[in-house]
Amino acid sequence: MADLSVRENVCLKQYSTFRTGGPARYFAEPSCEDELAGAFAFAREKGLKVFVLGNGSNCLISDRGFDGLVIRIGKLMGDISSEEGKDGLTYVTAGAGCLLSRFGNYCAEAGLEGAEFACGIPGTVGGAVFMNAGAYGREIRDIALSVRYWEDGEVKEISASECGFAYRTSLFDKKAANGESFVIISITAALPKGDKGKILSYVEELKQKRTASQPLDVPSAGSTFKRPEGHFAAKLIEDSGLKGFALDGSGAQVSPKHAGFVVNNNGTASAEDILRLIDYVSGKVYLDSGVRLEKEVRLIGEFGGEG
């Protein structure tokens, strides 16, 4: 297992932007593909379930934690490099653990156009591929050329057109839902050169837009719900009178700044409190508008029932 260290009973709160989560029974942060293979071998040997975590910015992690092995793909697997092609495009390859903000800023600083949207999304490249993350009219599928991933001890590379990218989903989302074991390792994006000054000022403009409209100083997982076809989740929630709404004194609240975000004020709410509020909001919106809101936030671990 090379030098992989597997820790026990690691509190997951610190690895989730929602600031919820009990302990992971086992937790490992591999630094290379060999260690990744070692982590899966460890899980197989012990008969453990595996969950692959990026920056935890789209996850609501259960108060009971995760009874298995959490494999976190972080900066140890987050190298970034680029190469100029003969076709005039620049090929940027980023490890799955690279933060999207670093990836976006790297491209902007190199005068490459098209990855500006990534700068303000607080996830990793791996999480962004899994979710086909996007903002301000662009998403990962617009810039991806190919994706490498690890599966059954083998590294595979597929083109973006094989990644099944659609609104906030991908082939990888489907694989996870089918219980397949895999880890996204890296993305290669193909970007044209542009006017660096314009690119940097667009990055700044998007940053200001985000700061003005989103509760960035309060724990959350971004948009709680996907955009329902023909509607905006935040507008439906506001129309139901739920902007700023809190079900109880737990700290879970529909953000008074952006109704599309459920927030964990002061980090005092439990994951169960947050989920209760999410369910209440989607129930009320359905009663009022007939529109079903689908969670964008992913639930990790067990919820409800007996402890």
Ligand SMILES: Cc1cc2nc3c(=O)[nH]c(=O)nc-3n(C[C@H](O)[C@H](O)[C@H](O)COP(=O)(O)OP(=O)(O)OC[C@H]3O[C@@H](n4cnc5c(N)ncnc54)[C@H](O)[C@@H]3O)c2cc1C
């Ligand atoms: C303040 C705020 C603003 C946000 N704004 C946006 C936005 O504008 N647009 C947007 O799309 N999202 C936004 N998000 C949500 C979130 O940042 C994105 O969905 C992001 O892509 C998630 O990346 P992550 O690394 O945090 O993934 P995680 O939350 O850690 O994981 C998400 C899913 O991806 C899987 N996964 C992660 N890494 C890998 C890997 N290497 N291999 C296999 N599976 C993996 C996990 O198993 C999980 O199922 C926002 C969140 C916050 C808190």
